[in-house]
Amino acid sequence: MIKNLSKIAMSLALALTLFSCKKDEDNNQAPIVSIISPIDTYYHDSTLPYVDIVAEAYDNDGTIAKVEFYRGTTLVATETVPDSRKSFSAKNRITISKSVIEIDYSKRYSTFIEGAPFVTGPNTITAKAYDDKGKVTTSAAITFNLTNER
Helix, strand or coil, X not given: CHHHHHHHHHHHHHHHHHHHCCCCCCCCCCCEEEEEECCCEEECCCCCCEEEEEEEEECCCXXXXXXEEEECCEEEEEECCCHHHCXXXXXXXXXXXXXXXXXXXXXXXXXXXXXXXXXXXXXXXXXEEEECCCXXXXXXXXXXXEECCC
16 A cells, blocks of 8 residues: 555656656746856946956847847846847946857847946846747846946
């Protein structure tokens, strides 16, 4: 009797696991998004605080429709074009990378925000990625310190 109960419990656990892993009826997987930068401290050298935010977003079974950037609950920017399809101006900005890893800019979405709502001190940001079939994923929140002192 105990062996049968054990088998029933294991079968039930397996069935629940398979059920919880089931995709939607249209087999659409949610996109994946994470914030790449800033992650700790961001320095600016102007009278207004500014921030470059970079997120990486991709969808295994479709495309990214847009990426939204938030400070707290406030929407601060929306990007619909990945960095690989943008042309950048280096006006007042220099980015130096020591990385030897090749970057896939087709998955990178970045935005430049000057002034409000960012303030000197701690700021918490998130990114939301929307896929071409309506699924949405929110990144983990990142808190960074914004300062003009080095």
